[in-house]
Amino acid sequence: MTDIRPKTLFLYVQNLLGIGHLRRAAAVAQAAVADGFEVHFVSGGMPVPHLDIGGAILHQLPPVRAVDSLFKVLADESGQEIDDAWRAVRRDTLLDLFEEIRPDILFTELFPFGRRQMRFELLPLLDRAKAAPWQPKIVSSMRDILVTKPRPDRNREIVETVDRYYDMVLIHGDEAVISLADTFPMYDELTPPVRYTGYVLNPIDMAGDGTGDGTGEVVVSAGGGAVGGDIMRAVARLRPELPYADRTWRFVTGPHMPDDAAREIESHAGPGVIVERSRPDLAAIISRAFLSISQAGYNTLAEVLTAGTASVVIPYEGGVETEQRVRADLLAQRGRLAVVQENALSHDALTLAMQQAVAGRDTGISGIDLDGAAGTARILSELLEPA
16 A cells, blocks of 8 residues: 655744744644644744644754844844854754655745845755755745835845745735735735735634633733833833723733843732733633733734734834734724824823723624635645646
């Protein structure tokens, strides 16, 4: 009897500062496994505890992170800036892994629309894949909104890389909400097909009777926490004078929040205030909350939208980031999100937003595709079907 080799997915993801990319990729991995793929989850960032990749096989590359929100300097796990020797070792590790796995699909999360810092290993990987005798399909994926690139030469580089190497581009969003053409000025020059998967959600465990941590609470969170310290500290200081201060407030700082910021938030924790570093079940906690206050990251907003929790979002706008503000404003027009600008965060602004969010709460949002993990797996399977 001849063994039938399962369809194989080589999923490369590099988180540099937060954990949003990693969590989105993990949800895709779970859905692909459920669709019959053998998934090799190749992670290049700092490990994140309790990351659920389902039945995927984890391959942890020597980890690297950005030292700040400008993403220009990369450091290894000991905090040392990486050099060419380090890059060569990691490149060779990645190439050897690719040759060992011989995947049917090479999937690069965000690149080449982002992660330009990783060209030292990704361009050789793409060259190897194009030359591979088994001819794997090559797919790029990205979130719903591209961080605006002001330099035309960088946009030209993206187009040339996509057209040279890729068979398909996947957008983890809903074209009815925002199109890649809205944030990428050279969209019309992309040659491979562009497909929209829907928003990718991490599965929310809603087992039980609907009670538990978060029930009736005001939950304040900042994703991984790497860039959420200023916002959460401000909310913690304002909390005693804000609406609903008589409810339980739960601050989940995130595993990557700097220690000084986390300690200051803890210093404001009086009666009725809970401060936690990390909760793997944060999505379920938010789904049970009376009100969520958070940044406007992709994963958090997708989870808030599907749960129907009243939500105030304070988009992060530091460094070169623009996507949180764009996403928040677009989704505020479609649902019950209330937006407070980071540079306008005050008692009055937050009070008004909280009251608006609670007044407009409902049981979900209609008209947005929130089935993006399964949609991604379905499109990948279709890509392998005979023409």
